[in-house]
Amino acid sequence: MTTAPSARAAAPAPETRGLRLVLVLLLLTVVSGLIDAVSYLGLGHVFTANMTGNVVVLGFAAAGAPGFSVPHTATSLACFLLGAVTGGRIAARFSGDSRRRWTRLTLAAEAVLVGGSAAVAFAWPDSDGTRYALIALTAFAMGLRNATVRKLGIPDLTTTVLTMTLTGLASESRLGDATGHRSPRRTASVIAMFVGACLGALLVLRHGLGIPLLIAAVASGVLAVVASGRE
Template identity: 60%
Template sequence: MDSNQPSRPPSTPSVGDPPSAGDPPHAGHDREPLLAPLMAVTAVSGLIDAISYLGLGHVFTANMTGNVVVIAFAVAGAPGFSVLGSLVSLAAFLTGAVIAGRLANVMRARDPSSWLRRILGAEAVLLAASTVVAFTTDQAVHALIALTALAMGLRNATVRKLAVPDVTTTVLTLTLTGLASDSTWAKGTNPRVGRRLASVVAMLAGALAGAVLVLHTGLGWALLLSTAGTTAAVVMTRRSSRG
């Protein structure tokens, strides 16, 4: 090669690129079978944030952006916000994400449905534990924050590793940005518009259900529904792997 010829920078693979030799065994494989369980747990995310914000002292345990902002509000002296609660949530969420990152080194050699099923099974166990705590005592706010945030960190990091386009399950900012920036009004083609809209509707429905249950029945029933939703997603992943 001519030494005077400028070198080309290495390209950065995108989600849709074919797998290379260094990619995990399932990189680039079809993720369509994962969509149904991921939409189910997107609704659970709405439930969890309704539970945590309305019932656990204005903190978030699925949406960490909200916690960073809440900490700033609390430091500034705004009433009704807890630095401690938000820090507990952040710490538990990050712990779950670290665990998921370590597990990914083992799980990524498995079928994606099997990988997701195991992680969602762990999430269901954590949410079931939080349900028991909520029905048992009303003096364990920080324990509930930690349990639900740990579950969300575990799942969020796993979904990130699985890299299903336009499905994050816990945040909608990029999804809504894509809907707008790729719309026909922006002269775009809006790929995957169906799953983008489904994600928005799922989280809205989950948050609405969570708010109604927290305000009218209590935390326990809302957490029970979130446990049921995640358990249903586990069943969906089993069916998708069989299909």
């Protein structure tokens, strides 16, 4: 009686196949930089990924500061919250299921939403309706993603904000309490956001809004295919 090959017995579980979530979230941080470059530089000084900055921008707009819009910023906040609600519902639905499947589903939805915004930017580049559509689609996508990232609970990788990451990087450094065992991850997160924002700004200034949004959509789509469920 023959036995199964040892290689077959040692085959990795489906949940572990693919790119580790730490790397996936770092790459999504680059995508966030791209999207906020599009929204802030191209959609009237509004953020659609970084809601901390967006609340501050809403305060500027409410005070009448020039160059800021209450309707644009309020649209971004509302759509982000709707996306987060949807992400929470998806998390509840898949809480007992494969983390890999749940992550891939959310990233696929993000890719579709951001891809839709790229299509709108290419088709109608200069209308006020386009501005609202891009704000709504990208903010909803970022809310959906943020709800998922929050439920995944991987430390120091929120993908959209860096305040606490920078705080931990400084306070737990050798000049602080010297406990910063996750410093490489934090540093990588800061670099990823910087790279995404810089690349996004260059693309917006030279090529308009469609190209960076298309790149962001393709990146999210690829990550949806290759993400695993392991940290």
